[in-house]
Amino acid sequence: xxxxxxxxxxxxxxxxxxxxxxxxxxxxxxxxxxxxxxxxxxxxxxxxxxxxxxxxxxxxxxxxxxxxxxxxxxxxxxxxxxxxxxxxxxxxxxxxxxxxxxxxxxxxxxxxxxxxxxxxxxxxxxxxxxxxxxxxxxxxxxxxxxxxxxxxxxxxxxxxxxxxxxxxxxxxxxxxxxxxxxxxxxxxxxxxxxxxxxxxxxxxxxxxxxxxxxxxxxxxxxxxxxxxxxxxxxxxxxxxxxxxxxxxxxxxxxxxxxxxxxxxxxxxxxxxxxxxxxxxxxxxxxxxxxxxxxxxxxxxxxxxxxxxxxxxxxxxxxxxxxxxxxxx
Amino acid sequence: xxxxxxxxxxxxxxxxxxxxxxxxxxxxxxxxxxxxxxxxxxxxxxxxxxxxxxxxxxxxxxxxxxxxxxxxxxxxxxxxxxxxxxxxxxxxxxxxxxxxxxxxxxxxxxxxxxxxxxxxxxxxxxxxxxxxxxxxxxxxxxxxxxxxxxxxxxxxxxxxxxxxxxxxxxxxxxxxxxxxxxxxxxxxxxxxxxxxxxxxxxxxxxxxxxxxxxxxxxxxxxxxxxxxxxxxxxxxxxxxxxxxxxxxxxxxxxxxxxxxxxxxxxxxxxxxxxxxxxxxxxxxxxxxxxxxxxxxxxxxxxxxxxxxxxxxxxxxxxxxxxxxxxxx
Numbered sequence: 001x002x003x004x005x006x007x008x009x010x011x012x013x014x015x016x017x018x019x020x021x022x023x024x025x026x027x028x029x030x031x032x033x034x035x036x037x038x039x040x041x042x043x044x045x046x047x048x049x050x051x052x053x054x055x056x057x058x059x060x061x062x063x064x065x066x067x068x069x070x071x072x073x074x075x076x077x078x079x080x081x082x083x084x085x086x087x088x089x090x091x092x093x094x095x096x097x098x099x100x101x102x103x104x105x106x107x108x109x110x111x112x113x114x115x116x117x118x119x120x121x122x123x124x125x126x127x128x129x130x131x132x133x134x135x136x137x138x139x140x141x142x143x144x145x146x147x148x149x150x151x152x153x154x155x156x157x158x159x160x161x162x163x164x165x166x167x168x169x170x171x172x173x174x175x176x177x178x179x180x181x182x183x184x185x186x187x188x189x190x191x192x193x194x195x196x197x198x199x200x201x202x203x204x205x206x207x208x209x210x211x212x213x214x215x216x217x218x219x220x221x222x223x224x225x226x227x228x229x230x231x232x233x234x235x236x237x238x239x240x241x242x243x244x245x246x247x248x249x250x251x252x253x254x255x256x257x258x259x260x261x262x263x264x265x266x267x268x269x270x271x272x273x274x275x276x277x278x279x280x281x282x283x284x285x286x287x288x289x290x291x292x293x294x295x296x297x298x299x300x301x302x303x304x305x306x307x308x309x310x311x312x313x314x315x316x317x318x319x320x321x322x323x324x325x326x327x328x
Numbered sequence: 329x330x331x332x333x334x335x336x337x338x339x340x341x342x343x344x345x346x347x348x349x350x351x352x353x354x355x356x357x358x359x360x361x362x363x364x365x366x367x368x369x370x371x372x373x374x375x376x377x378x379x380x381x382x383x384x385x386x387x388x389x390x391x392x393x394x395x396x397x398x399x400x401x402x403x404x405x406x407x408x409x410x411x412x413x414x415x416x417x418x419x420x421x422x423x424x425x426x427x428x429x430x431x432x433x434x435x436x437x438x439x440x441x442x443x444x445x446x447x448x449x450x451x452x453x454x455x456x457x458x459x460x461x462x463x464x465x466x467x468x469x470x471x472x473x474x475x476x477x478x479x480x481x482x483x484x485x486x487x488x489x490x491x492x493x494x495x496x497x498x499x500x501x502x503x504x505x506x507x508x509x510x511x512x513x514x515x516x517x518x519x520x521x522x523x524x525x526x527x528x529x530x531x532x533x534x535x536x537x538x539x540x541x542x543x544x545x546x547x548x549x550x551x552x553x554x555x556x557x558x559x560x561x562x563x564x565x566x567x568x569x570x571x572x573x574x575x576x577x578x579x580x581x582x583x584x585x586x587x588x589x590x591x592x593x594x595x596x597x598x599x600x601x602x603x604x605x606x607x608x609x610x611x612x613x614x615x616x617x618x619x620x621x622x623x624x625x626x627x628x629x630x631x632x633x634x635x636x637x638x639x640x641x642x643x644x645x646x647x648x649x650x651x652x653x654x655x656x
Binding site: 050120273 | 353358359361380642645653
């Protein structure tokens, strides 16, 4: 079980929920009268910025690391490459489980992200992104230390952990007496969407939300095969820049997704301002992409019950201040 | 029952919780690893900015208005004076219950607050704060329309509704396996603190948090009688500017409070920046005053389990942007 390469099932998500009980924040499912008015639907918001480390990523990381403890594979620690939310998730999960974590980050990553990851107890291994290969560095660290590589999405334990977001959405919608018509999930590698798909009732439609021009999941779904983004495409959604869907995530998503929506940078900034004004939440650009699609008319929610995942809140204050003062 | 002037009990809070079930957001009780590290304690955060209308105020307002429906006193509607969170709470509660609500606001109130209250369905009655008496206007509207005045804190139904915040804190702390040592509550008229005091186990200490120089609750407690603030005192905490504790709220708080803490404007701004950075929450100045006291050393939380109420999130974007870019 050095890597968990078999596709996870809904049972794996249920087991992940047990592991995460008391560790992950059980984030609430929020309503907004204004959103309901604007859309004519019943909108449910899942704010994962309130999660430990400011994004959903600790769910998958902790589930995977806890599996390693259970199978006695934790002695060499773990290694991951990420300059963002996955790095913080792995570092935090490792500290909670008293494991060593090495995080491979590009030497030009934002100082704040490096500092946050170090503060969580992660050992930072910097590399030059122009001349070095991060996967090779990970493999070398893993070989030298007997450490286990924790991928950011293409891993059964990671996907199952992210799926607990879906379990909570389904349970809380039911407690409100609502039947979920659709769930919209920001997608980069697709692990969150894949996990949520396992947890939802099959009658609930599942959609990815992606930055305009970086909609590899939507295009892969339409093409019936994994399709990469244009390497020249750019977005302020720094958490959603994976080159293409994962092998495992696409295997799950291709049969589960009903489709995908997109939002432009401008729509994302306006959604962040809406989050501030109407929801009192700090949402990072990538975390706001599904909300942006909803607010800009890319999602038809009229007379439907629709859950929108707000996947994280780690955003530089300069950018957040700019979206506030520019108005919505 | 034109006004509810008898002191409420913990039974009234339990009944309020039944009325508010499915209406008020059951806001979560959040943890922050960073706050625990910084303080050496177990800190629990109650983010009422996530509540409908962006503050706890709808709890008390809805409970009071629902009582009016139950006793058949709702035909003439309600009237309230407030330029802030109580106005939005009453307007929203009235709309949910299909009642008329008139809100008496000063003509120089911020346009945004007037617009928000009107958007929620409230009829705005503007007055000149320099030459007119808002209480007299309320009384006249009430007499003309047969409307019931809904006070912002000195009312048994309002206090009992706010107390549901305390019920939720106690239940969620218990679910986490923690015994609450103390709860800190931002205080203006003192209704939130009084209600929470009814809901908590008597062994849990209760404290008010107030802006420095506007600590009428702390001084009233020390003096054993209601003591007004210096009319010249100023604070950025616009939600916490009541002149003195209420008659009913003080009758409850004087026997229940263990003390009071304060924070300066600068400490409040730094707490708002901390809320953004570490909690991903938008907190208004008055809502951040207890957190500010904690972060600045005014609360001793070492080895204790301490709940901090973040009472609201309605803050002008210019001010919020300023606290972000000034850094913490």
